Amino acid sequence: MAEVDLHLHTTFSDGTLTPSELVRLCASNGVKIISVSDHDSTEGLREAEEAIHQFSDMELIPGVELSTDVPNAEVHLLGYFVDVEDANFQRVLARFREGRVERGRSMVERLNELGLGITWERVQQIADGASIGRPHIAQALVEAGYVKYPKDAFDKYIGRNGVAYVERIRVTPVDAVGILIDNGALPVLAHPTYYDDKSQQGDDSGLRTVLQELKDAGLVGMEVYYKDYTPDQVVQLKRLADDFDLVPCGGTDYHASGNPGEPEPGAAGPAMDTVVELKRLKKERAVAS
Ligand code: AMP
Numbered sequence: 001m002a003e004v005d006l007h008l009h010t011t012f013s014d015g016t017l018t019p020s021e022l023v024r025l026c027a028s029n030g031v032k033i034i035s036v037s038d039h040d041s042t043e044g045l046r047e048a049e050e051a052i053h054q055f056s057d058m059e060l061i062p063g064v065e066l067s068t069d070v071p072n073a074e075v076h077l078l079g080y081f082v083d084v085e086d087a088n089f090q091r092v093l094a095r096f097r098e099g100r101v102e103r104g105r106s107m108v109e110r111l112n113e114l115g116l117g118i119t120w121e122r123v124q125q126i127a128d129g130a131s132i133g134r135p136h137i138a139q140a141l142v143e144a145g146y147v148k149y150p151k152d153a154f155d156k157y158i159g160r161n162g163v164a165y166v167e168r169i170r171v172t173p174v175d176a177v178g179i180l181i182d183n184g185a186l187p188v189l190a191h192p193t194y195y196d197d198k199s200q201q202g203d204d205s206g207l208r209t210v211l212q213e214l215k216d217a218g219l220v221g222m223e224v225y226y227k228d229y230t231p232d233q234v235v236q237l238k239r240l241a242d243d244f245d246l247v248p249c250g251g252t253d254y255h256a257s258g259n260p261g262e263p264e265p266g267a268a269g270p271a272m273d274t275v276v277e278l279k280r281l282k283k284e285r286a287v288a289s
């Protein structure tokens with residue numbers, strides 16, 4: 001088990017554990033340093049911070065995850081040491097969350113057109129005020145008996161190239177890095193192999209182009225240790241991170257999703273050195289600005 005897990009979701013976006021429940025699970029798994037990184041929301045961070053105070057040997061790195069659509073793929077950016085008091089940043093997040101509502105509603109409409117009888121009202125009930133996402137729709141499809149597990153909903157309908165997928169607000173990966181930099185957060189590329197099918201099969205030419213672009217925009221790290229990456233994938237991604245002088249980050253992207261075999265917090269994550277390096281970079285940027 002890793003002692004560091006820098007990618008975790010809660011009920012404030014599409015995870016199903018509250019921040020307190022998540023912190024307790026991390027504690028019992030022996031994870032010491034965690035980042036709560038909800039989609040387009042920092043609202044779970046306060047509860048996470050309070051919960052972590054009960055464990056003297058644990059520490060929270062405040063995080064957030066921003067998502068962008070690129071042709072046929074998705075690029076997600078994590079932001080570490082996010083400043084939650086930044087009013088401008090909070091306005092941007094609120095706009096992204098509103099976009100998620102419109103997008104969610106459109107995906108439900110498409111599913112309805114395909115003959116799947118789930119309602120937007122039910123999806124909203126499942127989300128219960130959280131930053132809404134496809135896992136909430138997937139849950140509604142599970143409940144209604146259209147699929148067995150949430151992941152099946154992605155495979156059949158709402159995956160990036162699925163029949164009921166709807167794109168989100170237009171933001172480029174470079175824009176997302178800029179938004180995080182403006183906030184003072186450290187931008188890190190999440191799950192790099194999601195970039196395209198080629199990178200999944202080991203051809204990293206497309207990914208290298210994106211990494212160069214993002215590095216020029218201020219990217220400081222990329223996920224190398226992730227959920228269920230194989231040792232081979234980790235070796236390849238570590239090499240890529242070294243080539244671009246990016247801090248090797250990672251975590252489980254835990255959602256308590258209800259999918260079978262979901263790796264628990266601490267099942268993947270970087271070494272403690274990574275946290276030291278992120279803190280050094282954060283300090284360096286704070287001095288520079
Ligand atoms: P959204 O933010 O609405 O685009 O939804 C993205 C979230 O959906 C991710 O953070 C994952 O939790 C989940 N997700 C994406 N792709 C899959 C998949 N193939 N199987 C299961 N969950 C997925």
Ligand code: ZN
Nearest residue numbers: 009014039255
């Ligand atoms: Zn998610």
Ligand code: FE
Nearest residue numbers: 065076190191
């Ligand atoms: Fe993601």
Ligand code: FE
Nearest residue numbers: 007009065253
């Ligand atoms: Fe995530």
